[in-house]
Amino acid sequence: MDLFTRKTQKLPPPEHIAIIMDGNGRWAKKRGLPRTAGHAAGAETFRRIATYCRSIGVKYLTVYAFSTENWKRSREEVECIMALFEKYLHEAIDEMEQDHIRLKVLGDLSRISPELRALIERTAEISTHYDGFQANVCINYGGRDEIVHAARRFAAQCAAGEKKPEELTEEAFGGLLYTAGIPDPELIIRPSGEERVSNFLLWQSAYSEYYFTDVLWPDFDERELDRAIAAYHKRDRRFGGVKK
Numbered sequence: 001m002d003l004f005t006r007k008t009q010k011l012p013p014p015e016h017i018a019i020i021m022d023g024n025g026r027w028a029k030k031r032g033l034p035r036t037a038g039h040a041a042g043a044e045t046f047r048r049i050a051t052y053c054r055s056i057g058v059k060y061l062t063v064y065a066f067s068t069e070n071w072k073r074s075r076e077e078v079e080c081i082m083a084l085f086e087k088y089l090h091e092a093i094d095e096m097e098q099d100h101i102r103l104k105v106l107g108d109l110s111r112i113s114p115e116l117r118a119l120i121e122r123t124a125e126i127s128t129h130y131d132g133f134q135a136n137v138c139i140n141y142g143g144r145d146e147i148v149h150a151a152r153r154f155a156a157q158c159a160a161g162e163k164k165p166e167e168l169t170e171e172a173f174g175g176l177l178y179t180a181g182i183p184d185p186e187l188i189i190r191p192s193g194e195e196r197v198s199n200f201l202l203w204q205s206a207y208s209e210y211y212f213t214d215v216l217w218p219d220f221d222e223r224e225l226d227r228a229i230a231a232y233h234k235r236d237r238r239f240g241g242v243k244k
């Protein structure tokens, strides 16, 4: 462990870190490889960063793996990404039981294959037995889609006479989102040089701190995460108030 890493570890990490895992395609292109090779490398980076987050005491890690807009990509690329989800969920099931890890998939699962959905349900079921580190993987996730789903659920409850419109508070609405029960992320990291939100955690990021880096996701490592945490600790979070 070098000096930089040790210094960062003295500072408590955020309870919840979210990451837009971007740059897999460009990473592959730079090496003359197909985009799919970038996704395979990116999946390994996820595993590495999740292990590191757990070791430094992060409670929740939420990663953006596939957006509601990513279906626009070629069939070959989408199929490769879905196959990687299956492979990693299979492996995760053993590890979850061994290490008491929770793993949840957030997103609209109606477009996901029945095989993958069965694995997702299995990980959700195993997660109910544990209360340690939780990884949330956003698949077919869109912030707007999530908000529309939540609004529909509440409207249906009103139509059924179970709820009244005035009963809807910010807290109640948050409880209808895919992230119900998960605190908002303090820190959102986007690698790859793009500085936009791309429909990620629109509701939950109201007061999140953003950290952007040019590093492509497959090259992202523990040191990069330490850098992001160190930058986060320098921020002055006011939540609309006045600096003390």
Ligand code: IPE
Binding pocket: 021, 022, 023, 024, 025, 026, 027, 065, 066, 067, 070, 081, 192
């Ligand atoms: C992120 O990497 C993975 C997904 C969006 C599924 P990209 O595939 O977007 O990589 P770039 O942005 O093209 O480099």
Ligand code: IPE
Binding pocket: 020, 021, 022, 023, 064, 065, 066, 067, 070, 194, 196, 198
């Ligand atoms: C955001 O990355 C989605 C994921 C990382 C899963 P994109 O590559 O899809 O976003 P844009 O197209 O650059 O905004």
Ligand code: MG
Binding pocket: 022, 023, 024
């Ligand atoms: Mg991208």
